[in-house]
Amino acid sequence: MALASGVRFAPRALLRPWALLRGTTLGRTEPAAGGGGDGARRFGSQRVLVEPDAASGVAVMKLRNPSNALSLELLTELVISLEKLENDKTFRGIILTSDCPRVFCAGLDLTEICGRNPAHCAEYWKAMQELWLRMYLSSLVLVAAINGACPAGGCIIALSCDCRVLADNPKYRIGLNETLLGIIAPFWLKDTYVNTIGHRASEQALQLGSLFPPAEALQVGLVDQVVPEDQVQSTALSEMARWLAVPDHARQLTKNMMRKATADRLLRQRDADTQNFVSFVCRDSIQKSLQAYLEKLRQRKG
Numbered sequence: 047m048a049l050a051s052g053v054r055f056a057p058r059a060l061l062r063p064w065a066l067l068r069g070t071t072l073g074r075t076e077p078a079a080g081g082g083g084d085g086a087r088r089f090g091s092q093r094v095l096v097e098p099d100a101a102s103g104v105a106v107m108k109l110r111n112p113s114n115a116l117s118l119e120l121l122t123e124l125v126i127s128l129e130k131l132e133n134d135k136t137f138r139g140i141i142l143t144s145d146c147p148r149v150f151c152a153g154l155d156l157t158e159i160c161g162r163n164p165a166h167c168a169e170y171w172k173a174m175q176e177l178w179l180r181m182y183l184s185s186l187v188l189v190a191a192i193n194g195a196c197p198a199g200g201c202i203i204a205l206s207c208d209c210r211v212l213a214d215n216p217k218y219r220i221g222l223n224e225t226l227l228g229i230i231a232p233f234w235l236k237d238t239y240v241n242t243i244g245h246r247a248s249e250q251a252l253q254l255g256s257l258f259p260p261a262e263a264l265q266v267g268l269v270d271q272v273v274p275e276d277q278v279q280s281t282a283l284s285e286m287a288r289w290l291a292v293p294d295h296a297r298q299l300t301k302n303m304m305r306k307a308t309a310d311r312l313l314r315q316r317d318a319d320t321q322n323f324v325s326f327v328c329r330d331s332i333q334k335s336l337q338a339y340l341e342k343l344r345q346r347k348g
């Protein structure tokens with residue numbers, strides 16, 4: 047499997063991705079609901095459903111994990127689905143959305159880093175880096191159709207797309223709220239934020255751990271459109287058409303020119319970034335906070 051980073055990254059899950067997917071439907075195709083014609087074959091895995099439309103060259107990718115927390119399995123399945131579409135010249139764009147009610151993506155799956163050994167935390171963080179690198183540098187047009195809450199790592203997934211459409215629901219807040227959890231966004235999350243909303247707005251939002259409701263997210267430039275919930279998908283399709291109207295080679299080279307320096311910065315320091323992450327999250331104090339936070343989340347549900 048070709049990796050965004052070249053040769054250095056080889057987490058076990060990605061070297062043996064199919065092992066994680068035993069018993070799932072990834073790689074199998076089935077007719078899309080209401081479809082059946084050319085390009086209406088969908089494929090997917092347990093946690094990522096892909097509905098490709100060969101006629102338009104656009105695939106809709108739906109996340110369907112509990113709260114779409116970014117588990118190692120979800121990260122792996124996302125990378126595999128993305129790679130599959132990247133390698134199929136039929137496709138020029140992906141609309142990324144959620145199949146979970148009210149949540150686009152809950153960010154890092156905290157159970158992957160709470161009570162786990164350093165080796166697991168390292169494997170997990172490398173998978174997170176890999177997904178970000180692949181999405182951020184994807185040659186395809188990525189449009190995020192944000193139909194639910196989008197905190198922290200969820201926001202990063204959205205920010206690595208080319209364009210964001212957010213449903214107008216005050217509960218669907220978006221932002222990098224790490225500081226409020228007592229953790230620190232690593233430099234490449236910070237860089238992605240700065241590239242999107244500028245330095246001063248990022249400085250404020252990152253320190254305060256701001257989660258922006260839709261109108262404010264639009265105002266600060268975190269999303270490109272805010273529309274009624276039932277129009278998120280159609281608006282994402284219209285945005286996609288606008289981006290696909292540009293010749294691919296010119297758009298792709300321009301995207302690369304805009305994003306390469308940010309991605310290269312992580313590629314140069316990937317191992318150090320992993321070590322920082324692992325030593326930070328494995329601290330006793332951080333483990334205790336993570337445990338307490340997870341407990342609070344579970345109780346809130348009940």
Ligand SMILES: CCCCCCCCCC/C=C/CC(=O)SCCNC(=O)CCNC(=O)[C@H](O)C(C)(C)COP(=O)(O)OP(=O)(O)OC[C@H]1O[C@@H](n2cnc3c(N)ncnc32)[C@H](O)[C@@H]1OP(=O)(O)O
Binds near residue numbers: 157227229
């Ligand atoms: C100097 C060196 C620096 C080193 C660098 C350090 C690096 C630190 C890491 C930096 C990166 C961090 C990015 C992150 O993403 S951190 C994760 C942040 N995410 C959150 O805070 C979101 C938490 N979740 C929620 O707020 C809500 O769940 C929701 C998304 C708003 C949805 O609400 P809803 O009411 O619908 O859902 P529930 O709350 O009922 O949740 C349903 C079940 O899902 C579990 N859950 C939710 N989120 C997570 C999560 N992120 N991880 C794990 N599990 C999660 C929740 O517990 C429920 O589980 P249950 O069904 O078992 O009860």
